[in-house]
Amino acid sequence: MALIQFHLDQKSGIPFYVQLVQQVRRALLFGVLKAGDRLPTVKEVVAQVAINPNTVLRAYRDLEHDGVVISRPGLGTFVSATPPASMARDQYRSVRADLERSIRKARALGLDEDTLASLFQHVLRENSREVVA
Amino acid sequence: MSWVTWRQHRLEGAWTLAIGALLAAAIAFVAYELHVASCGAIANDYCFSDDIGGKIAQGLARFNLYQYGLVVLPALTGAFIGCPLVAREIENGTHRLAWTQGVTRLRWLVVKMTLVFVPVLVIPAVVGILEAVLINQMGSRPNHWAVFDQHAPMTVASTLFALALGVAVGAVIGRSIPAMAVTLVLFVIVRIGLAELGRPNYVAPVAFTTHDLNTFSSPPVGFPDAWWVDQASQYDAGGHLLSSGFKYSTQAAYAVQHYQPGDRFWQFQTIESAILTVLAAAFIGFAIYWVTRRVS
Amino acid sequence: MIAPIQATSLGKRFGRTWALRDCSIRVPAGKIAGLVGPNGAGKTTFLNLVARLLEPTTGEVRVFGRSPRAQLMLLLDRMGYVAQDTPLYPSFTVSDMLAFGRRLNSRWDQAFAEQRLRRVEIPMEKQIRHLSGGQQSQVGLALALGKRPELLILDEPVARLDPLARREFMQGLIEAVAEDGTSVLLSSHVIGDLERVCDYLIIISQGRVQVAGDIDALLGSHHLLVGPRVDDSVRPPGVDVVKASHTERQSSLWVRGAVPHMPDGWREEALPLEELVITYLSVPGAAALPRPELEEVPA
Numbered sequence: 001m002a003l004i005q006f007h008l009d010q011k012s013g014i015p016f017y018v019q020l021v022q023q024v025r026r027a028l029l030f031g032v033l034k035a036g037d038r039l040p041t042v043k044e045v046v047a048q049v050a051i052n053p054n055t056v057l058r059a060y061r062d063l064e065h066d067g068v069v070i071s072r073p074g075l076g077t078f079v080s081a082t083p084p085a086s087m088a089r090d091q092y093r094s095v096r097a098d099l100e101r102s103i104r105k106a107r108a109l110g111l112d113e114d115t116l117a118s119l120f121q122h123v124l125r126e127n128s129r130e131v132v133a
Numbered sequence: 134m135s136w137v138t139w140r141q142h143r144l145e146g147a148w149t150l151a152i153g154a155l156l157a158a159a160i161a162f163v164a165y166e167l168h169v170a171s172c173g174a175i176a177n178d179y180c181f182s183d184d185i186g187g188k189i190a191q192g193l194a195r196f197n198l199y200q201y202g203l204v205v206l207p208a209l210t211g212a213f214i215g216c217p218l219v220a221r222e223i224e225n226g227t228h229r230l231a232w233t234q235g236v237t238r239l240r241w242l243v244v245k246m247t248l249v250f251v252p253v254l255v256i257p258a259v260v261g262i263l264e265a266v267l268i269n270q271m272g273s274r275p276n277h278w279a280v281f282d283q284h285a286p287m288t289v290a291s292t293l294f295a296l297a298l299g300v301a302v303g304a305v306i307g308r309s310i311p312a313m314a315v316t317l318v319l320f321v322i323v324r325i326g327l328a329e330l331g332r333p334n335y336v337a338p339v340a341f342t343t344h345d346l347n348t349f350s351s352p353p354v355g356f357p358d359a360w361w362v363d364q365a366s367q368y369d370a371g372g373h374l375l376s377s378g379f380k381y382s383t384q385a386a387y388a389v390q391h392y393q394p395g396d397r398f399w400q401f402q403t404i405e406s407a408i409l410t411v412l413a414a415a416f417i418g419f420a421i422y423w424v425t426r427r428v429s
Numbered sequence: 430m431i432a433p434i435q436a437t438s439l440g441k442r443f444g445r446t447w448a449l450r451d452c453s454i455r456v457p458a459g460k461i462a463g464l465v466g467p468n469g470a471g472k473t474t475f476l477n478l479v480a481r482l483l484e485p486t487t488g489e490v491r492v493f494g495r496s497p498r499a500q501l502m503l504l505l506d507r508m509g510y511v512a513q514d515t516p517l518y519p520s521f522t523v524s525d526m527l528a529f530g531r532r533l534n535s536r537w538d539q540a541f542a543e544q545r546l547r548r549v550e551i552p553m554e555k556q557i558r559h560l561s562g563g564q565q566s567q568v569g570l571a572l573a574l575g576k577r578p579e580l581l582i583l584d585e586p587v588a589r590l591d592p593l594a595r596r597e598f599m600q601g602l603i604e605a606v607a608e609d610g611t612s613v614l615l616s617s618h619v620i621g622d623l624e625r626v627c628d629y630l631i632i633i634s635q636g637r638v639q640v641a642g643d644i645d646a647l648l649g650s651h652h653l654l655v656g657p658r659v660d661d662s663v664r665p666p667g668v669d670v671v672k673a674s675h676t677e678r679q680s681s682l683w684v685r686g687a688v689p690h691m692p693d694g695w696r697e698e699a700l701p702l703e704e705l706v707i708t709y710l711s712v713p714g715a716a717a718l719p720r721p722e723l724e725e726v727p728a
Binding site for chain 1: 461596599600602603604607608621624625626627628645648696697699701
């Protein structure tokens with residue numbers, strides 16, 4: 001029985017494998033996945049979400065590269081015993097606080113919600129591309 | 134592939150068997166009634182007894198059900214069984230299913246034709262034999278020529294030809310109903326062509342000549358099992374043709390009419406059956422060529 | 430690894446109309462390839478040529494390196510094909526259809542086919558004519574998968590299905606091929622269907638192949654650049670302009686290639702796959718493919 005379930009947003013413009021990576025990280029963040037837990041197999045993911053198996057493999061490879069998970073051939077992919085520091089709660093709170101500050105500042109300057117969202121998407125996309133490249 | 138063919142055509146097979154059995158029963162029944170008729174057989178004519186069996190047989194004979202049925206049936210068989218064999222697959226798109234499995238189109242078509250045609254041909258064989266038996270109940274020298282198309286080798290050969298024509302036309306046209314129409318037309322043309330133009334001349338007809346024009350009738354008496362292939366022609370003393378078609382003329386010196394004698398019947402059956410069989414083989418070959426090389 | 434499909438200058442003419450012209454593509458092994466294009470673009474013609482239902486007018490297409498007429502039987506055994514509208518025999522039951530597959534193919538995994546149908550709860554004794562469109566598609570797929578093919582070809586398999594049936598079909602398809610690494614080529618005129626599932630994309634328009642490549646590579650190499658109005662003849666260095674569109678104040682350029690730096694006033698906008706495909710379809714003359722190297726296959 002798979003521990004978590006993935007969901008895809010086809011319209012967000014975010015590559016699917018990135019969405020999978022993000023969902024794993026969020027699951028870790030909120031304690032749904034803990035160290036040593038086994039991630040859903042490629043087959044399980046594919047049965048939940050009609051998606052190319054290579055996409056899942058790529059997501060898991062990326063997570064392994066970042067030290068978040070460990071792949072054991074024949075057994076599956078497992079959350080590593082010591083996930084990297086970016087998973088810590090206080091780091092999350094700190095980023096969130098920064099974002100809240102920026103939003104308050106932007107609103108004070110008169111930017112409305114849609115413009116703000118659009119700006120955020122733009123910066124995020126550019127940043128994603130730099131990360132990937 | 135054998136199972137697939139059976140599974141696809143089993144309903145059709147059941148119908149054909151039922152109709153064939155019915156027809157065979159009708160012919161056998163009429164033959165039996167003729168045989169037991171107590172009124173004494175008259176040359177080339179029917180005579181039935183007065184009981185209920187005889188009356189039924191007489192009814193069947195009057196409608197010539199079994200005779201016309203036998204002429205029309207090969208055509209219908211070719212259309213209803215031959216045409217859809219390939220055409221139905223193409224018009225329903227199932228050829229894209231059948232021809233992408235692990236069986237070549239050649240094997241697919243050959244097995245289908247064999248397993249469908251061979252059992253179907255048993256029926257014209259049986260009814261053709263029964264018809265010959267029936268005719269033999271009529272008189273001491275029964276005239277088989279009148280029912281040339283209803284005898285055994287011809288019924289089989291003409292049905293085989295119709296089936297082959299149907300398959301080929303169906304494969305080319307790719308739609309059942311238009312293929313049936315074309316098949317029926319072509320079949321009729323060939324059969325009539327053979328019967329009218331070829332059959333009288335497979336072997337040169339015998340000429341019957343008489344100088345006794347007073348007792349001459351057309352056709353002449355005394356040849357109960359002959360087939361008269363033309364009208365009487367009258368010639369004058371010098372050998373000039375006076376008229377064809379019997380019109381009594383005072384200058385006529387002698388009359389000539391041509392016939393095929395009764396003892397040539399089976400020879401002619403063989404010849405025309407062979408012609409139809411060769412044509413059938415040609416159409417089957419064409420169907421195979423078309424299906425394996427041309428169709429999409 | 431031999432490419433499952435390799436077409437060289439492939440062309441097909443029906444009467445006087447060219448349905449397909451000068452198509453050269455190489456579909457790599459182990460990929461789920463999507464074939465996309467408007468109706469009448471030549472998708473079905475291409476698939477029928479691969480499946481050997483049609484003979485090419487020009488060029489050739491090799492499947493697993495085998496040339497057209499050679500060893501057709503071997504080919505049919507290794508290739509599963511489901512035609513448009515999933516043709517089946519209406520009077521057959523589901524189990525009859527599987528028996529059909531078993532009898533006509535030398536390699537047949539009855540258990541696998543039955544398992545696929547059990548997963549989607551299709552009763553074996555029901556007649557095909559009494560199944561819904563979605564169920565018939567599943568039967569057609571099970572029939573093709575029962576051969577355990579190395580190449581699976583599907584012609585618009587979900588065109589007539591409702592959204593749920595469509596999702597279930599795709600799920601079933603991917604699950605079945607995930608383990609074996611079966612190469613898949615499926616066509617659709619709805620790009621959304623393909624986006625989740627395909628990692629290779631072929632765009633066909635007006636009988637010609639415009640694009641053929643890995644989706645990741647395509648998305649990475651294509652960019653939509655928006656900036657102040659420039660002249661139509663302006664060509665940024667180092668990239669090919671697929672399409673240019675201008676308003677009074679602004680120009681949008683769809684380009685292919687690496688964008689070294691963004692000049693002032695220019696920015697890059699998102700270019701999702703669907704937009705990429707539509708861009709190419711709107712410019713029929715544009716093409717993005719080099720001629721593939723043909724592999725030499727020992728006869």
